[in-house]
Amino acid sequence: MSRIDSPDVGVVRFHDPMDTSDLRTEADHVLARLVGRGDARLREDQWRAVEALVAHRRRALVVQRTGWGKSAVYFVATALLRSRGGGPTVIISPLLALMRNQVDAAARAGIRARTINSANPEEWDSVQAEIAAGEVDVLLVSPERLNNPDFRDRVLPELAAATGLLVVDEAHCISDWGHDFRPDYRRLRTMLAELPSDVPVLATTATANARVTADVAEQLGTGGGSDALVLRGSLDRESLSLGVLELPDAAHRLAWLAGTLDELPGSGIVYTLTVAAAEEVAAFLRQHGHPVASYTGRTENAERLQAEEDLLANRVKALVATSALGMGFDKPDLGFVVHLGAPSSPIAYYQQVGRAGRGVEHAEVLLLPGPEDEAIWRYFASLAFPPEEQVRQTLAVLADAGRPMSLPALEPLVELRRSRLETMLKVLDVDGAVRRVKGGWTATGEPWSYDTDRYAWVAKQRAAEQQAMREYVTTGGCRMEFLRRQLDDEQAAPCGRCDNCAGPRHSPKVRPELLDAARGELGRPGVEVEPRRMWPTGLAAAGLELKGRIKPGELAEPGRALGRLSDIGWGNRLRPLLAPRAGDAPVPQDVAAAVVTVLADWAKGPGGWASGAPGAAARPAGVVTVASRTRPRLVRTLGEHIASVGRMPYLGEIAAAPGRPHARSNSAQRLAELSGTLSVPPELARAVAQAAGPVLLVDDFTETGWTLAVAARLLRGAGAPAVYPLVLAVQA
Incomplete structure (x- = not known):
């Protein structure tokens, strides 16, 4: 075997395939340390990958089910390459949770692993110093680091020169045909181009159909006429029992979950489609004695860490999570995954349920679809x-x-x-x-050039995935076979375990007292609307001389909404009412009554005008509506109803200049548009001044908060001492 020392990076490069006579034995010893079991041995397909990387310095694409042991391949390969003088392994991963898991796993095998990601910027300098000193065996890097200018221009070239093995984890993220495309991953092209030709590359994923596999292979340089090894195995998960339970409404789903959670095996994950739903479900389950925690994109990093540790230690029954938990949580004994709401892609669904049953013989997987699912799909699309x-x-x-x-x-x-x-x-x-x-x-x-055909085809693929998810819910065939066929698994066959193969395992019945409680919780109206307090940056470029904090004399007060469009309570009632093609009509009686309840609770709450507390807010002296281009009757009748019930005058409406409804845009653009279209007519200004008291400002919904902020500023300028916003819904 020949070798060349590279003095500029201080690592050894091998150019001839090494002798593999003792390599398998050494690899098995490393695996035994990694898993903490002396009799552990690499499976034949794992060994093929390790041999390709270590002995032959090839590039490999591994598409294997969750739990197959992809991380064992790159940790074993790392130990073998490092023992032979190779540079550190660089693992590109989008998953902070996975990074934390893998740092711990590497330590068990005597492998020193460090991370560079958005959650630890204070450690970046020290980590880079340790790499330069040869003290790091594995560096886990988040993909967004690849296009950070300083990292890309200063650190990445040195890293590429020193790397002994490059691993691309969750490699389906490279492909915009996939369900979780991340443009940062495309930067890997640059790193691959700069790697010495003898540096092995491993790409891994559990969720890639044939199209995504081909796309990833091409982008990684492992396609075409190369001698890359592609390992694609069966995607069956023998431990998973899949099922679908269709229930009448959100209250039934919530009540069913509260009544059944303790019966599910071990601890697990309850997935929701939105942050609001996750927080709502977690709160209800805690109220009924279940130890759970929410885990979303809004969860602070320290709270995420604690939630992960609590689930790993079985101190909680479940994490109620959005896709923020996603791929990167490694708990082999996870006993169940329940989805309250269907993901838009069966491939994404397969990936999420794959968290369960990795180290146990049986795990429950259940989907509880809801009517709100498709509205949420449309929003993300x-x-x-x-x-x-x-x-x-x-x-x-x-x-x-x-x-x-x-x-x-x-x-x-x-x-x-x-x-x-x-x-x-x-x-x-x-x-x-x-x-x-x-x-x-x-x-x-x-x-x-704008690749119109590609973007149109991607949109078409997304629509096809949504249709496939509808078919998964209604199929009478094997559910695991259905998912495997969506991933182009040629070995797909009936599993014998799902509810269609073996019969339903769960009754749709719910306890009446839990159903009443769920209806009460979901039917409870009222969400606080936090006012805008700062002008967005860069308004001068949009022609507005506004910056910094909004002046106290121009601010709106904290307001209220009937519900969130993204929640599973009032959101289900409000989404059809406020949909783009819903039409315009007087406010429905049930909605009007619920708004009055919100208003009454607001008035009697802490600091409310009917609370009697010292320093309480003054009672509104009149109602003002915002002129709507799309729902003028809805907004006006809502305002008039509130005025009538509250025995206060309806003062009029903020005028809006004619034009098309605004497109979804950023804060500065939205604010510039509003400043040029909203105004207080003279008759409204006189009515506000004569009312000599706070104004209740009524609109249909708020998304960015800027309509309410601009309208409140105008009303304050007309003499209103305070403005209380009240809307049907918030888009959150």
Whole structure:
């Protein structure tokens, strides 16, 4: 075996395949340390992957079910390569939870692992110093680091030169055909191009159909005529018993869960589609004695860590989670996964249920679909790659600027929200049209074309996945076979375990007292609406001389909404009422009555005008509505009803200039539009001044909060000493 020392990076490069006579034995010894069991041995397919990486320095794509042992492959390969003088393994992973799990797992095998991700910026310098000193065997890096200018330009080239093995975990994220495309992953092309030719690469995923597999292979340079090893195995999960339970409404689903949770094996995960639903469900379960915690994108990092530790130690029965928990939680004895609401993709669903049953003989998997699911699917579909016009506008703004522009500086000049704008820029960066640099983003001037056909085909694929999910719910065939066929598993066959193969395991009956409690909880109206307190940055570029804190004399007070459009209580009633094509009609009686209840609770609550507390708010002296372009009768009749019941005058409405309804946009663009369209007519200004008291401001719903903020500012300017916003729904 020949070898060449690389003095500039201090690692050993091997150019000839090594002798494998003793390699298998050594690999099994490493595995035994990793899993803490002396008799542990690599399975034949795991050994094939390790041999390809260590002995032959090949690139491998491994598509295997959750629990197959993909992490064992790269940890064993790391130990073998490091013992032979190889550089550290770099693992690209989007999952903070998985990173934490794998640091612990690596330690068991004597492998020193560190991470660089968004949750530990205070450690980045020390980690990089440890890498330079040769003290790190495995570095786990989040994909967004790959396009951080400092990391990309300073750290990444050195890392690529020193890397002994590159691992791309959750590799389906590379493909925009997949269910969880992440543009940061496309930066791997650059890192792969800079790797020495003898550095092995391993890409792993549990959720890739044939199209995604081919796309990932091509992008990783493991497709075409290369000699890459592709290991694609059966996706059956022998421990999982799948089922679907269709219940009449959200109250039945919540009551069923509260009454059945203790009967489910071990501890597990309850998935919801939205943050609001997760928090709502967790609160109800805790009220009925179940030790659970919520886990969402809004959960603080310290609380996430504690929730993960509590579930790992079985101190909680379940985490009630959104997809924020997703792929990256490793608990082999997880006993159940319940979905309150169906994900939009059977592939995403397979991935999430794959968290269960990895180290136990039996785990329960149950889907409780709801009528709100499809509205939530449509909302997330609306956040896809923007139309060409918006992309071109962004490129033109960057080109005209002639300097780097930060997201806050760019946002007021384009009609995209910041999160969607950032995602779009990452795609354009990969395509070479823009570049992220210190200080923001710049246009490269390179030719770029909008791939209309590809984006249309991706949208078509998403629609097909949604239809497949509908069919999964209603199928009379084997559910595991259905999911495996969605992933193009050629070995798919009836499982004999699901509710269609073996019969239902769960009764749809719910305890009457729990159903009453669930109806009461979900039917309880009222959500606080926090007012906007700061103007968005960059308003000068949008023609508005507003910045910093909103002046006290222009602020709205904290308000109220009947419910959230994303929750499973009032949201289910309000979504059809406020849907884009719902039409306009007087406010329904049940909705009007519930709004009056919200108003009464608000008045009697802490600091409310009917509370009698010292310093309580003053009672509203009149009602003002916001003129609606789409639902004028709904909003006006709501305001008039409130005025009548509350025995106060209806003062009139904030006027809105004619025009089309605004498109979903960012805060600066929305605020600029509102400032030019909303106004207080003279007759309303006189009525507000004569009322000489606070004003109740009524609208149909609030999404960004800026309509209420601008209307309140106008009313305060007309003499209202306070403005109390009241809306039917919040989009959250």
